[in-house]
Amino acid sequence: MxxxxxxxxxxxxxxxxxxxxxxxxxxxxxxxxxxxxxxxLQNGLYIQRHAPMLRVAVPYGxxxxxxxxxxxxxxxxxDRDYGHFTTRQNLQYNWPKLEDVPQILAELATxxxxxxxxxxxxxxNTTTDQFAGVAHDEIVDPRPWCEIIREWSxxxxxxxxxxxxxxxxxxxxxxxxxxxxxxxxxxNVIRNEAGEVGFQIYVxxxxxxxxxxxxxxxxxxxxxxxxxxxxxxLRVYNRYGRRDNKYKAxxxxxxxxxxxxxxxxxxxxxWVHLKDGPTTLTQGEIDRVSKFFTAPAYESFAGxxxxxxxxxxxxxxxxxxxxxxxxxxxxxGYACVTLSLKHPGVAPGDVSGxxxxxxxxxxxxxxxxxxxxxxxxxxxxxxVKQRDLLALWEELKALKLASPTVGLLTDxxxxxxxxxxxxxxxxxxxxALAIQERFDNLDYLYDLGExxxxxxxxMNACGHHHVGNIGILGVDKNGSEWYQVSLGGRQGxxxxxxxxxxxxxxxxxxxxxxxxxxxxxxxxxxxxxxxxDVFDRIGMEPFKTRVYAGKPxxxxxxxxxxx
Amino acid sequence: MPKLIIDRQIVDNTATLLRSAEDGAFAAVPAQGTVxxxxxxxxxxxxxxxxxxxxxxWFAPDDEPELLGADAAALSLIxxxxxxxxxxxxxxxxxxxxxxxxxxxxxxxxGDVFKDTLNYxxxxxxxxxxxxxxxxxxxxxxxxxDFTESxxxxxxxxxxxxxxxxxx
Numbered sequence: 001m002x003x004x005x006x007x008x009x010x011x012x013x014x015x016x017x018x019x020x021x022x023x024x025x026x027x028x029x030x031x032x033x034x035x036x037x038x039x040x041l042q043n044g045l046y047i048q049r050h051a052p053m054l055r056v057a058v059p060y061g062x063x064x065x066x067x068x069x070x071x072x073x074x075x076x077x078x079d080r081d082y083g084h085f086t087t088r089q090n091l092q093y094n095w096p097k098l099e100d101v102p103q104i105l106a107e108l109a110t111x112x113x114x115x116x117x118x119x120x121x122x123x124x125n126t127t128t129d130q131f132a133g134v135a136h137d138e139i140v141d142p143r144p145w146c147e148i149i150r151e152w153s154x155x156x157x158x159x160x161x162x163x164x165x166x167x168x169x170x171x172x173x174x175x176x177x178x179x180x181x182x183x184x185x186x187x188n189v190i191r192n193e194a195g196e197v198g199f200q201i202y203v204x205x206x207x208x209x210x211x212x213x214x215x216x217x218x219x220x221x222x223x224x225x226x227x228x229x230x231x232x233x234l235r236v237y238n239r240y241g242r243r244d245n246k247y248k249a250x251x252x253x254x255x256x257x258x259x260x261x262x263x264x265x266x267x268x269x270x271w272v273h274l275k276d277g278p279t280t281l282t283q284g285e286i287d288r289v290s291k292f293f294t295a296p297a298y299e300s301f302a303g304x305x306x307x308x309x310x311x312x313x314x315x316x317x318x319x320x321x322x323x324x325x326x327x328x329x330x331x332x333g334y335a336c337v338t339l340s341l342k343h344p345g346v347a348p349g350d351v352s353g354x355x356x357x358x359x360x361x362x363x364x365x366x367x368x369x370x371x372x373x374x375x376x377x378x379x380x381x382x383x384v385k386q387r388d389l390l391a392l393w394e395e396l397k398a399l400k401l402a403s404p405t406v407g408l409l410t411d412x413x414x415x416x417x418x419x420x421x422x423x424x425x426x427x428x429x430x431x432a433l434a435i436q437e438r439f440d441n442l443d444y445l446y447d448l449g450e451x452x453x454x455x456x457x458x459m460n461a462c463g464h465h466h467v468g469n470i471g472i473l474g475v476d477k478n479g480s481e482w483y484q485v486s487l488g489g490r491q492g493x494x495x496x497x498x499x500x501x502x503x504x505x506x507x508x509x510x511x512x513x514x515x516x517x518x519x520x521x522x523x524x525x526x527x528x529x530x531x532x533d534v535f536d537r538i539g540m541e542p543f544k545t546r547v548y549a550g551k552p553x554x555x556x557x558x559x560x561x562x563x
Numbered sequence: 564m565p566k567l568i569i570d571r572q573i574v575d576n577t578a579t580l581l582r583s584a585e586d587g588a589f590a591a592v593p594a595q596g597t598v599x600x601x602x603x604x605x606x607x608x609x610x611x612x613x614x615x616x617x618x619x620x621w622f623a624p625d626d627e628p629e630l631l632g633a634d635a636a637a638l639s640l641i642x643x644x645x646x647x648x649x650x651x652x653x654x655x656x657x658x659x660x661x662x663x664x665x666x667x668x669x670x671x672x673x674g675d676v677f678k679d680t681l682n683y684x685x686x687x688x689x690x691x692x693x694x695x696x697x698x699x700x701x702x703x704x705x706x707x708x709d710f711t712e713s714x715x716x717x718x719x720x721x722x723x724x725x726x727x728x729x730x731x
Contacts, residue, residue: 011712011714014711014712018710151714152723157684161649239652277716278716282725285725
């Protein structure tokens with residue numbers, strides 16, 4: 001993974017000093033709340049329902065064990081002994097004290113971590129495939145490009161105060177696990193027929209109040225022009241994106257208003273001036289960054305490990321976990337292992353200080369000291385030998401990190417919701433837990449196959465509910481919490497936005513509603529057909545009929561102006 | 564006398580900034596002293612104003628540098644208003660004036676300008692800052708030194724860090 005030199009370190013250290021000064025001036029009354037808010041947000045610090053919330057950047061999801069140990073120490077020292085992995089590969093602390101934050105940032109800086117631009121109207125942490133560099137279906141390793149974008153976007157002077165937040169995702173595999181079509185900019189790293197690397201640039205995708213799938217505006221961009229082209233896109237957005245209404249301020253609204261063709265043309269017009277300027281990447285820089293992401297010294301194995309293959313057959317529990325939580329590696333004899341942060345009774349994505357320390361130890365023992373965070377709020381050990389999998393599984397079970405449910409209905413993607421977040425209209429965690437409780441029979445879960453259930457506590461859509469096969473959105477109606485259900489969303493190459501099934505439901509109805517939806521699916525299913533295919537085939541109507549049967553007057557009060 | 568920072572020095576602000584009336588009517592230009600007129604006024608009265616001399620032009624965030632174009636190079640003072648420091652359009656205006664339209668004179672930021680905004684402003688080409696009256700201008704000046712290194716190509720440092728890294 002990338003390692004800072006003294007220049008990278010200096011920039012992060014100077015940020016810590018700057019934020020220490022800003023916090024001091026705020027506490028001394030020299031900075032008003034209105035002035036401090038955008039400044040602290042650009043350092044990942046929200047003031048939430050109970051306390052400040054600090055979001056720590058995990059650039060493109062890569063973590064080293066020594067960093068995880070510091071995250072554990074911070075959880076223990078400054079928080080209530082846990083952290084929460086987010087849907088953008090970052091980690092949040094829910095209970096730090098404002099006056100401790102400069103010290104937390106200083107501790108993070110000792111292991112080359114920070115909270116820069118994890119919030120606010122600026123370019124956020126770039127995200128990518130959690131299996132980058134190790135995926136069996138990878139075309140180009142996206143991480144060097146992510147790092148080049150990280151450096152370019154860190155304190156970019158022109159784009160420090162954009163109309164709204166700005167998220168970039170990069171994918172380099174056949175399957176798009178980075179959800180690039182629902183990002184402000186989505187970058188697909190591809191190879192042309194001559195084998196040369198280039199980029200497809202999508203803009204204007206996003207979730208939130210107005211979910212839109214991104215549009216391809218540049219089918220082929222040569223690598224050396226990456227940054228000048230991004231400058232051009234951001235400049236057009238910075239100048240012309242709406243600033244009068246925060247709900248219409250994302251780039252997707254501008255792209256839609258101009259049309260993707262006109263937006264792309266405007267970018268080209270701007271790019272003519274920037275192309276071949278000093279920000280043109282050099283081969284030396286591409287090589288420098290790429291060197292941090294070369295393959296480790298793998299042991300050489302002829303094929304699958306015989307002991308692993310046998311154990312998988314003989315041990316049903318292990319076999320299940322392998323089926324769901326182990327992803328095929330590009331290197332023979334190796335595996336990528338997902339540590340599930342979806343243990344029953346624990347909020348999705350939450351992890352305790354002790355678990356973090358144990359995970360760091362496991363990374364050292366089994367995975368060359370490296371880990372990844374996924375946008376599905378799980379952790380990954382990317383370099384595990386197949387012959388170690390059984391032992392690793394036993395250790396993970398003891399740590400409650402082995403729920404063999406990755407990709408299944410109970411691998412719920414879920415924002416912190418109304419329990420913590422001051423933006424939320426409704427709680428999300430209790431609904432997720434209730435659904436997990438309802439569907440606790442593993443045999444049944446396996447029979448159901450892959451179903452993405454995503455849940456957000458408000459229209460900001462941090463839980464990516466629009467792209468869940470089943471999406472749940474918390475809404476506020478006359479001061480009480482209701483839940484709107486959508487079906488048919490999906491992420492990846494064929495990303496699409498789910499459709500709302502109908503009027504929303506009360507909290508206690510939700511497990512029942514999900515069960516009815518699942519029953520319709522099971523009744524209509526042919527063979528091993530996945531949920532999303534059944535939905536595509538039979539449409540919304542059968543689900544709607546079943547869910548609202550016997551509820552003729554059950555329409556909830558009129559929704560508060562929220563859409 | 565109000566003060567401002569120019570090239571790291573705290574000096575008197577002797578210029579008069581003219582604003583158009585709400586109906587768009589241009590303000591009368593005084594006979595004496597440095598004036599800074601809105602872009603629209605400058606474009607409308609360019610000949611007279613250039614003949615008068617001692618004139619600068621100011622941009623609101625939605626004013627287009629393209630309208631001034633190469634005329635920028637002949638001016639000695641351009642100011643850009645930041646009605647709120649969170650409105651980053653002025654950053655793009657600064658860079659365009661410096662990098663595309665050859666402006667080499669004093670580039671002045673005014674409005675919601677204080678310590679925490681100076682670093683980005685400097686890197687976008689601003690060298691003069693009218694600090695908000697309720698803020699300590701001496702304290703603000705220190706904001707210029709918050710960062711001594713940066714990654715990107717900017718007006719202050721056209722060579723991005725990656726080019727300088729490889730040069731060393």
